[in-house]
Amino acid sequence: MKALLFVWRTGFVTFLLALASLLATPQPPLAQSSSGAAVLAPKASALENDSRVVISTELVSFAVTVTDKEGRYVPGLAPTAFTVYDDGVRQEISFFSDRDAPASVGIVFDVSGSMTGNKILRAQNALARFIQTSHPEDxxxxxxxxxxxKLLLDKTRDSETLLSQFGNVRPKGNTALYDAVSLGLETIARGRYAKRALIVISDGEDNHSRTDFGHVRRKVQEAGVTIYTILIGPLLPRSNGGSVMDKLATVSGGKSFFPRNDEKMSEDFEQIALELRRQYSLGYTPSNPTPDGKWHRLKVEVEPSLTARRTIVRTRAGYYAGNFSSQNLSVVAANGAPTIGQETVIDCCADEDPMADCRKNEFSSQELCR
Structure with a gap:
């Protein structure tokens, strides 16, 4: 007997839960499972009867990274430790998970003419360390x-095949960074896992894309994919190229890295792998679920009294109400109930308007860095 959970989202997710006895009874409160996930727990009789009721609601879901001021991850927080605000209005958390789940990871790699010397080999060695630290089912x-x-490899668990791609590239040409990030988002939207990330590796700023920064940032805001950027080469963090990569990472809830040497680059890749495995996943049904397409700013706080260390919280900057993409969630039933929709994957197409006015909701760099 199976209870099915389907989640379709982009800022909003359609949460379809097939359960029986919910026709006449209210949903029980949020519960914490032994696996680390907290969900609305079904009664056993609902599963035994195998009759199905489809309940549809809109769920905004997002990854949250919690560290101390030294950058060490803060594990073991309960749902009650978090407070979520949507445009300044406090929301009730209805989904929570802290389990070590596999991820769909896109590697976006610059092979322009400036990536000469040993840059490709350095990136390959650093990525090998990332793979060693990552979830084995990524x-x-x-x-x-x-x-x-160009998409050279799509959805493989074979790390050797991934690393071999570095031997197939030859540095030449210009830098179509924005086009590459856009293709990366489209590719990762087809991933089988709810947890999704892009790692963008480049040594320079865009000079050849058909799309512009405003458009690609809009796609980042809509996708709900965490972006990590690695800037290798002579550019400084405050250069135009460094600033662009930092903004793309920040608005997604990710982080930008500027390694000065090979060892630091390997450490940065390892940190990304650890972060993906130690993120919290949260979700809520908006108190004002109007699908008006407007930008909603997210803010997540952690109760200071619940941790001995001062915490730093990172998550995506917000979402556009009513835009659909191919994000999905995996949920584990609470209180020992059978698994509900664990690792369920629903592919759905992104609804993205290439002619959208991407500048209406752009933030200044100061706002992005708050």
């Missing part, structure tokens, strides 16, 4: 870019 896609962006 899946990978590989996108190279110079004048154009």
């Amino acid at each position: 899946e990978y896609s590989f996108i190279s870019f110079s004048d154009t962006a």
Whole structure:
């Protein structure tokens, strides 16, 4: 007997839960499972009867990273430790998970003419360390870019195949960074896992994309994919290229890295792998669920009294109400009940308007860095 949970979202997710006895009874409160996930727990009789009721609601879901001021991850927090605000209005958390789940990871790699010398080998060695630290069931896609962006590898768990892609690239041409990030988002939207991330590796700023920064940032805001950027080469963090990569990472809830040497680059890749495994996943049904397409700013706080260390919280900057994409969630039943929709994957198409006015909701760099 199976109870099915389907989640379709982009800022909003359609949460379809097939359970029996909910026709006449209210949903029980949020519960914590032994696996680390907290969900609305079904009664056993609902599963035994196998009659189905489809309940549809809109769920905004997002990954949250909690560290102390030294960058060490803070584990073991309960749902009650978090407070979520949607445009300043406090929301009730209805989904929570802290389990170590696999991720769909896209590698977006610059192979323009400036990536000469040992840059490709350095990146390959650092990525090998990332794979060693990552969840063993992670899946990978590989996108190279110079004048154009190309998908060279799509959804593989074979790490050797992934690393071999570095031997197939030859540095030449310009830097179509924005096109590559856009292709990466489209590719990762087809991933089998709810947890999704892009790692963008480049040594320079965009000079050849068909799309612009405003458009690609809009896609980042809509996708709900965490972006990590690695800037290798002579550019400084405050350069135009460094600033662009930092903004793309920040608005997604990710982080930008500027390694000065090979060892630091390997450490940065290892940190990304650890972060993906130690993130919290939260979700809520908005108190004002109007699908008006407007930008909603997210804010997440952690109760200071519940941790001995001062915490730093990172998550996506917000979402656009009513835009659908192919995000999904995995949920584990609470209180020993059978698994409900664990690792369920629903592919759905992104509804993205390429002609959208991407500048209406742009933030200043100061707002992005708050």
